[in-house]
Amino acid sequence: MTTSGETKITGRSLPAPAAASRDVRIMRAAGAAVLVIGIAAPFFAGNFLIFQLTMMLIYAIAILGLNILTGINGQFSLGHGAFYAVGAYTAAIMMDQFGIGYLWTLPVAGILCFVTGFLFGLPALRLEGVYLALATFALAVVTPQLFKLSPFEHWTSGVMGIVIAKPDAPFGLPLNPDQWLYFLTLGIGLIAYLCAHNLVRSRSGRALMAIRDNPIAARSMGVNTALYKSLAFGVSALYTGIAGALGAIVVQFISPDSFTFTLSVALVVGLVVGGVGWLPGALFGGAFIMFVPNLAEGLSKGLSGAVYGVIMILLMYAMPTGLGGLLKAALGAVTRRSGTRVSNR
Numbered sequence: 001m002t003t004s005g006e007t008k009i010t011g012r013s014l015p016a017p018a019a020a021s022r023d024v025r026i027m028r029a030a031g032a033a034v035l036v037i038g039i040a041a042p043f044f045a046g047n048f049l050i051f052q053l054t055m056m057l058i059y060a061i062a063i064l065g066l067n068i069l070t071g072i073n074g075q076f077s078l079g080h081g082a083f084y085a086v087g088a089y090t091a092a093i094m095m096d097q098f099g100i101g102y103l104w105t106l107p108v109a110g111i112l113c114f115v116t117g118f119l120f121g122l123p124a125l126r127l128e129g130v131y132l133a134l135a136t137f138a139l140a141v142v143t144p145q146l147f148k149l150s151p152f153e154h155w156t157s158g159v160m161g162i163v164i165a166k167p168d169a170p171f172g173l174p175l176n177p178d179q180w181l182y183f184l185t186l187g188i189g190l191i192a193y194l195c196a197h198n199l200v201r202s203r204s205g206r207a208l209m210a211i212r213d214n215p216i217a218a219r220s221m222g223v224n225t226a227l228y229k230s231l232a233f234g235v236s237a238l239y240t241g242i243a244g245a246l247g248a249i250v251v252q253f254i255s256p257d258s259f260t261f262t263l264s265v266a267l268v269v270g271l272v273v274g275g276v277g278w279l280p281g282a283l284f285g286g287a288f289i290m291f292v293p294n295l296a297e298g299l300s301k302g303l304s305g306a307v308y309g310v311i312m313i314l315l316m317y318a319m320p321t322g323l324g325g326l327l328k329a330a331l332g333a334v335t336r337r338s339g340t341r342v343s344n345r
Helices: 016-043 047-072 080-098 102-121 129-146 150-156 177-201 203-213 215-220 225-251 261-274 281-299 304-318 322-344
Strands: 006-009 012-015
Touching: 016 047, 016 177, 047 080, 047 177, 047 203, 047 225, 047 261, 047 281, 080 102, 080 129, 080 150, 080 225, 080 261, 102 225, 129 261, 177 203, 177 225, 203 215, 203 225, 215 225, 261 281, 261 304, 261 322, 281 304, 281 322
Parallel strands: none
Antiparallel strands: 006 012
């Protein structure tokens, strides 16, 4: 038997606060190590690898937004590629048509996507489960086609796309354009993660999770489920829109065919691989959708899709709850072993 506030560890007892504190210290140390490696990487990597790492961070920001909607609030979306496209075209049009600086395009893209996501979330309140997935699927399929329509062709250049100049590092910083865009994306990604972390731990975050776990109970406790679900869509779209704007700036070219339904599926795959509901998993999800397809193509160019599918199947068998679940299980095992050694002394 164990009293409240204690955790039983292989026949011994270890105070739960001590175990939780140890877990937090391990996670913080791991996060600090990843950050140090991330800061040092551009100085030892070639420009192409820096470009890939930057795109990995961009996908991680988009997955972070999707995680707020799906992992935290419980709404499933197959259409976040549409918000990514809206953010990318917002940045490209502002830079190409109006000559506006690339940094100013990021908040505008985020705000526009927030409004778009919030408005889409209102009618989607009537939908749940597969029906919501079908509606978002339709959004992902329709959006790229809208950019091809002749009424918008003056702004979007239709199927020809828009070419963007790569910005140089400001203030005379000794960085080439690829390094500067990497550090810019890294900084925005850190801010996005901290904001998402604080949101989850706030009263609004608890309301979102209450709606995910039991919407009827949340409503009976006074939570405005309609407002919070729409806001979750808006905030999630904001993250994805900023990621899309960064993607347009980094890639330097966008066209409607750059934002097919495959992009939305890739974001969902990254979410599942990283761990649904685990915010740090967005980084691992971004790495997966950036590097694993290239790895599959390197193993077999003719059967790259089949190799990619086999890798996904093996990962799902090995990590049914994603990398987040695997790391939590590993951390729990380390904690139990450490607790056992302490108790036996």
